[in-house]
Amino acid sequence: MHLPYTHLLVQESRSIAITAGGQICVFETSTGQTLASTAELERDVVKLESVVVADICGEDREFLATITQDKTLRIWKIEDLSIVNERTVIKIPTCLKVTKDGSTIIISDKFGDVYSFSVIPPGPTSILTSHENLKRTKPVTLESLGGKLLMGHVSLLTTFLLTHDEKFIITADRDEHIRVSWYPESYVIESYCLGQKKFVSSLHIPSWDSSRLLSGGGDPEIKLWNWMDGRLLAKYSVAHAVFPFVKIFRRVSGGGNASGGEADGEPKKPRKKLSHRKLRKKGKEGRLAYLAAIQKEGEAQAEDVSEQMDIDNPSTPVQASTSATDERLADPTLVISKIETLETSSQKLCFFSAIGSTALFYFELPDTTETSSSQDVVIKHCDVGKLILSFHLLRDIGEIWLLTDGECTEESILLDDPTPKPMVQVLRLDAFQLTETPESTSYPGFLNALNSSPIIRASNKNIDLYALLSSLPKHTSGELEDDDDEDTGEVQEISKKEQGRMKAKRARDAAALKLASETGDAVDSGAEDRDAKKTKSES
Incomplete structure (x- = not known):
């Protein structure tokens, strides 16, 4: 199986x-x-893992910084991809940025912290001691790794960015918060951008107005903010345009319907699980049965989505994910993965992509007002027929390079075609219309090299390219996400400490009731608790 590209860093040379x-x-x-x-490197030199984020660094942009799922920060020399230094961070990373001077790397992690590292650590520039060796000698700290803690959230930090002048850092987490802090004095909070109802997964500041901020995530809108004072300026509804092109559904545990409840007073029966592995072992007949099962499941899912989202005639049928074999599938989850902007001579455009979608979306940004309002915009799209993993906007030449999962298509499953599939596609904007023009790209040799010989997976390790569909939403066990105030009747686990407090309170209440029955007076158990605490504190 050929590996798709997940990161593309294009430079002139x-x-x-x-x-x-x-x-x-x-x-x-x-x-x-x-x-x-x-x-070309020997396997004992570096153990390759899935790269979470990467960026070019160094004063002369001669280094590449990558951080992987195994919590390893590596600095590579771009010329020959030799490792300059290697450090292991404490928690799993989520985002990486490099300052304009290329000397400082800023990293966020799933624990909610943001910290910085120098590209070249103090001392020798050889490969540093690994995480395992450090654990044997002394506890691993940021100081021992050459890092500096900048700030922290109380939730999983999803993304962040530096403002154009690098005087502020804007961070976002899974608990709907967008925080604006000073940089590097990040303990000083300038403002909050509050108004998200679900997680935030993407942030962007337009090049033509450094005081504006675009945010997207699980909400059905992309929001425009004045980040200096935290005011919401506009909301652009995008969910209705994205959902018809969503092909991957998040996985949830348990059976039943996607909301985990009942429809029309009757419980909804769980759909029969598809045994994809068994079907694929039966040759051509098995592949035909596999494709028929996928189409049947996709039609049932599309009917559910149409009923809930009022989509009468979606342009593309919604299909189930082929990777969810042992768990049931929920309704499409909106996760805005990337937002970019482009200013032309006559338009200001916003481009965005969604995880699990086969289209790139864009719309014209209208003139903003000073009051929060929902503005109707025309959401246009360019459907490439393959799942889009990311995109890279080349503003100078007006091209958009799409990184796609070329093998995740029904045709590849049915035909079992081993030939390499194009993993990179080039779009060009012409009169507010995106068209695919590979023959007229500015770098035809580079595009041909990316698509002619993609790298073949060397191991059998399963790589989940769509994990954020399950990890970002806070409710992944089948409960309703919108009904936060509704009692679902689920029994939550209670700690032993809390159980002890509840047991003591019940004993006090029982003693109070017994005393009240004997004396005929009403006893306030809450007042008794307060008096007891007061006496204890005075003693």
Whole structure:
């Protein structure tokens, strides 16, 4: 199976492509010639893992910073992909940014912390001691790794960015918060952008107005803020345009319907699980049965989505994810993965992508007002027929390079075609219309090199490219996400300490009732508790 690209860093002279398996390739941008690749490195030199984020760093932009799922921060020399230094962070990372001077790397993690590292740590520039060796000698701390804690959230930190002047850092988490803090004095909070109802997964500041902030995530709108004072300026509804192109559904545990409740007073029977593995072992007949089962499941899911979202005739039928074999499928989850803007001579455009969707979406940003309002905009799309993992906007030449999961299609499953599929597609904007024009791209050699010989997966490790569909929503066990105030009747686990408090309170209440029955007076158990605490504190 060929690995899709998940990161693309295009420069005028050299460009870098990173696959889902963590392999890195350096190309000459003009010709597409391969200059260096980690595939040529010996396996004992570096253990490749899925790269979470990557960026170019160094004063002369000669280094590449990558951080992987195994919590390893590596600094590579772009020229030959030799490792300059290697450090292990404490928690699993979620985002990485590099300052404009290229000297400082800022990282956020799932624990909610943001910390910084220098590109070249103090001391020798050789590979630093690994995490396992540090654990044997002394506890691992940020100071021992050469890092500095900047700030922290109380929830999983999803993304962050630095403002254009790098005087502020804007962070977002899974608990609907957007915080604006000073940088590097991040303990000073400037403002909050409050108004999200679900998680925030993408932030962007337009190049033409540094005081504006676009945010997207699980809400059905993309929001426009004045981040300096936290005011919400506008909301652009996008869910109705995205859902018809969603092909991947998040996985939830348990059976029944997607909401975990009953429909029309009667429990909804869970759909029969598809045994994909068994079907695929039966040759061509098995593949035909597999495709028929997928289409049947997809039609049933599309009917549910149409009833809830009032989509009478979706342009593309919603299909089930082929990877959810042992768990039931929920309704489509909106996760805005990336937002970018482009200013032309006559328009200001916003581009965005959603995880599990086959289309790139865009709309024209209208002039904003000073009051919060829902503005109707025309959401246009370009459907490429393959799941879009990310996109890279080349503003100088007006091109958009799409990174797609080329093998996640019904045709590849049915035909079992081993030939490489195009993993990168190029779109060009012409008269407010995106069209695919691979023959007229500014870098045809580079595009051909990316698509002609994609890297083949070397191991059988399962790489989940759509994990955020399950990890970002806070309710992934089948309960309703919108009915937070409704009692679902579920029994929650209670700690032993809380059980002890409840037992003591019941004993006090029983003693109070017994005393009241004997004396005929009403006893306030709450007042008795307060008096007892007061006496204890005075003593």
